[in-house]
Amino acid sequence: MMQEKNYLTIKNNGTNELIIKKSRFITTLVRTNTIAEADQAIAAITKKYRDATHNTYAYVVEDHVKASDNGEPAGTAGVPELKALQLMNLKNVTAVVTRYFGGIKLGTGGLIRAYSNSVTEAAEAIGVVKRMQQQKVDFHVAYNKFDEVQHFLTNEQIFIANIDYGVDVNIQIFVDEKVRTVVQNNLTNLLAGQITFNLGEKRYIEVPITEHNYHSQ
Structure with missing residues (x-):
């Protein structure tokens, strides 16, 4: 199945750090549109923090998911990170959570919470956007209809890309x-x-999500 429109x-890409019982959890989030990009991001971040105790990761790329505990007890790192991405409905994101052990064991439940919260808090700190696919639509209107059409487009909050005044008014919208x-x-x-409508190229726009209510998007 293809990526949702x-x-x-x-x-954007970014990092966020949490200190939990003296352990450092550094979360790096990267936009990745392909599995190859995800693998490259994981390799680069793991190399950057090669002295860390663990470099765990999870990604959601289109319909593909993957998670790794990288030496932590099974199911305590990668899967919680993946679930955090999925609960926030995030797509095309790779999360790498780097841990520098601080000497205090967290236990199974503590690790799950630490890795899950690390991803969630990093996403909230960096910010979330809704990527929306739009298509360019061209059409002509007579001058005596232009005000009415412009009023309609303004009320519907439709983006007007260009207006060309010729024999008729040529309007381009997304x-x-x-x-x-x-x-x-x-219309x-x-x-x-x-x-008559002529369809043009497609593009993505990005709208910031200001509330932490990702399930309704």
Whole structure:
């Protein structure tokens, strides 16, 4: 299955550190669009922190997931990190949690919480965005209909990429793929069928998610 057209991911690459019972947990989050990119990120971060006690990781790349405990007790590191990414609905993200052991054992439950919280807090510190796929749509309108069309586009919060004033008014808009058909139907009704659409390239825009309520996105 292909990557969803709209999905949540981290705002940018970044790191965040937690100190838990004298152990350092350094979480590095990287945007990765392919498994090869994920593997490269893991290798680079592991090399950077090659003196660490553990470099554990998890990733979600399209529909592919993978997790590694890297020497921690089975199921206490990679899987909790993966579940943290999945609970936040994050896609195309690789998480590497580097641990420098501080001398105090955390126990199974403590490790699971530490690795899970490390990923969650890192994502919240870095920021989360919703990537939305949009398509460019070109159409012409008569001058006497332009104000009405512009009012409609403004009310619907549709991004106007360009307006060219010629024999008619040529308008270029970018529309979310999920609502493109509805927008085209509404414009067709508004102009009594006197409109022709030309579809252009697709692009992604990124909208910051300001609340930590990722399940509703």
